[in-house]
Amino acid sequence: MTNGRTNAFLIVALFFWFPEVSLTNGVLTFQTKVMHLLRVEPENPKCFAEGMRDLTCFWEEREEERGSTADEYTFTYTYQNENSSNCDVAALALPLAGSRRLFFCQLARIQFFVPLDVHVLYKGQPLYSRNLFIENMFLLDPPANVTVTRTGKQGQLRVTWLPPPLKYMQKSMMYEVRYAPENSRMGKEITVEAKTELILQGLFSGTKYKLWVRVKPDGITYNGTWSVWSDPILMATPPSDMDPLIILLIVIISVILFLLSLTLLLSYGRFLLKKLWPDIPTPEQKFSGLFTVHGGDFQQWLGHSNSGRLWHPVCVYSEESPAPLEVLSEASLRPPPTLRPNSPKAPCGAAQAKEEGKDTREKEGVDSGSIDRWLEPPHARWLAEQLRAFQEHPAPLSQSSLLESQDAYVILNQNSQHANGEATEDEILEESLPLQALFSCGETSTESRSDLGSLRQSSGSGRLSSQSSFEYPNHTWPPLGPGYTYMAVADSGVSMDYSPMSASRLTDTGKGPIYTNNYKNEILAHRQLLTGQNFHSGC
């Protein structure tokens, strides 16, 4: 009976009279347990057993009992089939509990596996009562000697601890391990049954982990509340280490890839280079010394070059010399008009591309009649005549340096047939219309002609309207400059292939863009004239 009082006195003394005295572990643990149970245990009185030979029950002072003393409480307990016993109540003042006091009693006689009735009376009146089994009220100390070691494997730690030193309960324990990275608040908990060691897996490499362990009876024979967490233990996982096999595989694969790429590069290097960095064609070959000696000054080059004479009036054509075309037109063509050496343009016989436009067509109408003559003779004959004519008249045919260079562009003028300028060009354009070659004349005269001006934009029209250069009575030859772009037209009867010849780069400046488009063969579809287009480029 006095045992409880002595304990209480000691505790109070330690708390109040000797605050500097370091509290023993047992008292601290007791205090911790009381505080813990105050939070988690709902029933009153709150009882817990620390070992196999004790039971402590306590309760908190209520508002109604404020200022009461321990003497005003009566604590009785009764085991089944036995008489009741009394327990001495003592007061306990915890510093954290504020001003409220605690009263507790430690039972003298302990019997397990038998129901126990507990009654608390305040001033003779029943205050609390409870029926319990002591073996279900365990509140153990947290596991001691928690040690953490590395296992030698990546992301693993081994945790071991000592079980509570209770004789009959060694195999009836349940543990919980909590672990979290040092600075993180997210922790994981793992429950361990009966064993006192655990290997944590799947941890981050090279991280410091904090670990706690707690214990509780497993609930089959003995039961209780979870103990408080043990003091945290810190341990870092081993830093990440590359598996040597993985390193070897990576090296092998990279070597293989390197060799493969090297092989590919060597075998297809040139091809790839050509694709990725295509050569920009330069006309250097045709103009010897233009870039090297004269620094790109064409005028200067002309003055110095032997072939400058041939170029007057300057008419540059692209370095690419297309093969002579065979004119295979089946349509009847008028014989080409006789070459008029006088007309600087007439011998050229160039046909001009013309955009659709009724006005132009109207103009054409005048010409068409004379142009009609073109269409009658067969192509071959006409072409031969043209060639002969060019050869006979080299000078006026300065533009025909094309021919000298064995280029022959012939365009067949279909539009010319319609005297009325109707859009009956379609009739002329049969599928049989074969080749159309465009002769381009040299000089660029005024560009005031609207039709010509619009020529530039007619690239997308796809409609062919050709104008005979031979019959242009009212106006000068359309300003076909030396910088024309010529288009060789090849008609296979199914499709028309246009291969535009770009003019010299020199003459690109300032004259407008060069349009090169792929024209579809609209003869079949629309029965329209297809004409090559003149593209102005400066000459």
Added chain:
Amino acid sequence: MSYSSGLFALLLMVLEWTRLGLPSPLRPICDLRVIDQFIMEARDAEAAMRACKEGCRLPGPFTVPLTRVNFDVWEKKDVQEQAREVQTGLWLLKEAISSLQVVGNSAAQSHIDSSLRNIASIGQVLHSLSIQEYIPPAGVLGEQETWRVSSASELFQVHVNFLRGKVRLLLANAPVCQQDAS
């Protein structure tokens, strides 16, 4: 003919030899999970009996063992005394449970059957631990370690507490198992 008789004699000798080997002690069952399983089943039976009010009748009060364990007192007893106490209690429980009359409650009946089977199994476990079988002779039973119950739920509560307490303590601290451990 002599061969066949000789072989027959040999066969008999072999059989005799194996028969002699039979009474050797069983391997000791030291794993406490066995008794834990019985305890869990007994708890289920107690819960079922608490629910069974009408159909589960006990004809007259029955003597049952005391289940209380004071460790100081218990540890003072030697193993034989503990064994006797345990076996007496098991016998009493067996008598009481088998006399239960269950009407119209098949679940309760199955619990009763399993409880009786478990009590028999515990006897075999004790036997494996070299604990001699003991049946209390009539009239020896004193009032010290027994008391009387009148309801089925009380009976099964005693059954659970007895298994959890004395029976388990005896099995956990059987000398045979302690020797193996150390």
